[in-house]
Amino acid sequence: MINVLINAYAVSPNWGSEPGLGWNWVTNLAKYCNVYVITEGEWKQEIEAAVEKLPQKDNLHFYYNPLPDRIRKMCWNQGDWRFYKYYRQWQEKTLTIAKEIIANNQIDVIHQLNMIGFREPGSLWKINGIPFIWGPVGGYGWTTLKYLSGQPISVKTKAILKNILNIIQGKFYSLSNNAMKRADCVMAANSNVYNYIKRNFREDVVLLNETGCYVKNIPLSENENNQVFNILWVGKFDYRKQLELAIRTVSQLEGAYPFIKLNIVGDKDNFTYSRLSELCSTLNIEQNVVWHGKIPNKEVHQLMQESDVFLFTSIDEGTPHVILESIQNNLPIVCFDTCGQGDVVNDSVGIKIPLSNSSQSPSDFARAILSLINNRKRLNQMRLNCSLRQRELSWDVKMKKVVGIYNSILQNTKE
Structure with a gap:
């Protein structure tokens, strides 16, 4: 069984978005791999309670790097740029924790999971000698401005500034570019990002959406004769x-x-x-x-x-x-x-x-x-x-693809 060290800032069994993404990835991957997860500690109690109910619980090992509540609030406020200063510090401490885990366990693969934005590749790519995977990565590119008609001036200004910043940082942000060069595999979250990375950085990028489905047998309702x-x-x-x-x-x-x-x-x-x-x-x-x-x-x-x-x-x-x-x-x-x-x-x-x-x-x-x-x-x-x-689109199908990527990289490393 492959031993995977995952850096996932946001993991929660009770939330959607990035925290839900983190939870679904690590718990479904643990069906096929031995997973070591470094995460922030906001949902520690919920995580540990939920893990105990999982059949694959013995394959999940959580390590927490908690932040004060005031910094967590900055994270929840997506427009608060002050958070990124503390997030960089968090990643450097996570690097130290990762080195301790590696010193005490056989780690085959390092995976930078979330946050998924390209500006946030973490610091684990600095570790040499172990294959490094980054992704799914999102955020590259820019938003079309053809839908700004009727929007307040503040919204128009923000959209234009965001596009300018994305264009500049997408090409020249050294932290992301270094992680991109170091990675043995980069996964793109959607076709827009896939095409951008392929055009600007590397041909071998893999398209893999960051979320998945749980298969549910919900009875089909007959709506054909409804008046509404x-x-x-x-x-x-x-x-x-x-x-x-x-x-x-x-x-x-x-x-x-x-x-x-x-x-x-x-x-x-x-x-x-x-x-x-x-x-x-x-x-x-x-x-x-x-x-x-x-x-x-x-x-x-x-x-x-x-x-x-x-x-x-x-x-x-x-x-x-x-x-x-x-x-x-x-x-x-x-x-x-x-x-x-x-x-x-x-x-x-x-x-x-x-x-x-x-x-x-x-x-x-x-x-x-x-x-x-x-x-x-x-x-x-x-x-x-x-x-x-x-x-x-199921999580099970997605995780089998991910394990296939791990095995391919490990095989290439041996060769």
């Missing part, structure tokens, strides 16, 4: 997620199909909600929109099982886990053909439209949804196809 056609939207109310596109899409559908319902899940406590609520009034579709607010994940899954289509309008993502959740709940998807959703969604479970601009996209989305309203046989077939797609 339910569209579900889930996400933060920010520029990247483009909720306004979803609202404008429904305004174009309402005239042709008056029983459309757009169910919106997300925190309403911000300026964006006020602005978009007014937009619904202006477009005269208040009766077609239901604002659910921020609700538990269990309730989101229930909404998915009761809906007809998942409308995902985001233009800037890694691989959004909510897309995998939609497939797990047999809910067909309409989304942009970009980022991780462009890799995960295929013609069997959804419809993808090209990135264009804020004027054209609502028409494109409306046309796609209308095609499913008018062809319920195709829509129901997509529901059936979700079961197969779950298996193709």
